[in-house]
Amino acid sequence: MDGTTNNADTRMGTMATIKCGWCGTSGHASEMGPGIRPAYRAGLPYHLPTIQSAFTCDNCDRLVIGSYFGIEYPGFSTDEVIGPDDIEEFWRRNPPTKWSPEYVQGQQYADVPEHIASAAGEAHKNASVGSNMSAILMARTVLEATAKDKDVTSGSLYQKIDALAEKELIRRSTQSAAHVIRDFGNDMAHGDISKLVDPEDAEALLTLMDLVLHEIYQMTATTDALKAKFAARKKPEDRQN
Numbered sequence: 001m002d003g004t005t006n007n008a009d010t011r012m013g014t015m016a017t018i019k020c021g022w023c024g025t026s027g028h029a030s031e032m033g034p035g036i037r038p039a040y041r042a043g044l045p046y047h048l049p050t051i052q053s054a055f056t057c058d059n060c061d062r063l064v065i066g067s068y069f070g071i072e073y074p075g076f077s078t079d080e081v082i083g084p085d086d087i088e089e090f091w092r093r094n095p096p097t098k099w100s101p102e103y104v105q106g107q108q109y110a111d112v113p114e115h116i117a118s119a120a121g122e123a124h125k126n127a128s129v130g131s132n133m134s135a136i137l138m139a140r141t142v143l144e145a146t147a148k149d150k151d152v153t154s155g156s157l158y159q160k161i162d163a164l165a166e167k168e169l170i171r172r173s174t175q176s177a178a179h180v181i182r183d184f185g186n187d188m189a190h191g192d193i194s195k196l197v198d199p200e201d202a203e204a205l206l207t208l209m210d211l212v213l214h215e216i217y218q219m220t221a222t223t224d225a226l227k228a229k230f231a232a233r234k235k236p237e238d239r240q241n
């Protein structure tokens with residue numbers, strides 16, 4: 001032994017497939033300790049009979065909780081106490097149906113300034129866990145931050161969106177997309193939230209938000225990169241043609 005503690009020393013035999021909520025890697029998690037069956041209490045969230053164990057992600061070594069919810073445990077009787085000797089076999093037969101923390105889909109934005117990309121990614125994360133009002137409010141924030149980044153700082157968001165179009169940073173169709181995000185976002189910002197937001201509407205608004213970012217940042221960056229490549233292909237004497 002070299003004196004360092006290796007997680008492999010404490011890992012038990014069972015491995016389960018995971019998309020890790022910490023590092024986002026798809027791989028394996030190894031069970032750390034005995035399964036725990038919390039007392040069944042109807043009415044609590046996740047009130048189904050549960051078996052849970054601590055696992056560590058084989059990629060990042062962080063701790064994740066694997067849970068199995070079910071009325072039946074294939075291969076085991078529900079009356080049976082699943083003790084330390086049986087838990088490995090239990091996980092082999094019944095892999096966890098839920099991991100905590102759960103992997104949440106974000107979004108990658110190339111060429112978008114980091115603070116705006118991070119807010120836009122957060123909007124997608126919100127939507128992916130059903131926080132639709134937060135997602136829409138964040139999409140509105142992304143528009144405000146984008147206008148600010150392009151030195152459009154005066155007036156209401158309505159005027160800022162129109163100014164982005166006047167500066168030809170967005171097309172007419174993208175301008176109306178931005179106004180739809182603003183309309184929904186304003187309801188959230190001003191407390192008009194008595195009507196629930198459909199998850200489909202939130203997803204569609206985020207698609208529009210991505211379109212605005214694509215047009216303002218990504219399209220310009222790709223065009224500039226290709227222009228530079230094209231210029232490099234040309235010999236100096238060809239440049240006039």
Ligand SMILES: [Zn+2]
Nearest residue numbers: 020023057060
């Ligand atoms: Zn991980």
